Amino acid sequence: MKLLIRGGSVAAGYGASRRYADILAERLLPRAVEVIVRSRHRETTFDGVATFPVDIDPFRPDILLFNFGVDDAFQGVYRSEFQENLVQMIRLARLRFGPEVVLATSHTFDDPYDMDAVTIFYRSLTIVASDLDCLLIPVHHHFAGYLEEKGLTSKDLTGPDPRYPNDRGHEVIAEAIIEGLSKLLPR
Structure with missing residues (x-):
């Protein structure tokens, strides 16, 4: 089984030595799941559409996970454009190879203005997932719960730039994604 992750900086693991995709690959190997990462720093859903023929199509994954939103929010992509690009x-x-499609949000932000900016995109992911019958993994809820449980703030799980989770932040994201994917994965 192939799981392809397509997204921007967070999915690419920018700023971390061990990205969540590496953790997924390790943990899913015993289940015979190959994790393919086609994500790059600062890429938005516009890049996702433009590079679909190269980054997604040739791999024909069984599960296609989109993890866009943070770069879109901070690079001036309109919510309507974000939604249309995802659609x-x-x-x-679905037309070309019929994968299970998964949409994942990302981490939380301490700065309320930053959180407001990404929340617009996290809501858009929820809308698209509902409209197109995709699995939604609300990583930000898991992330917030982890922070509360451990008495931490988001900056404890990000690098100097709050857009980019650190290694520990990627571990939390990996936990949320594995939990969310559990109904699609072989035992």
């Missing part, structure tokens, strides 16, 4: 990628994937 295009999902429809194209």
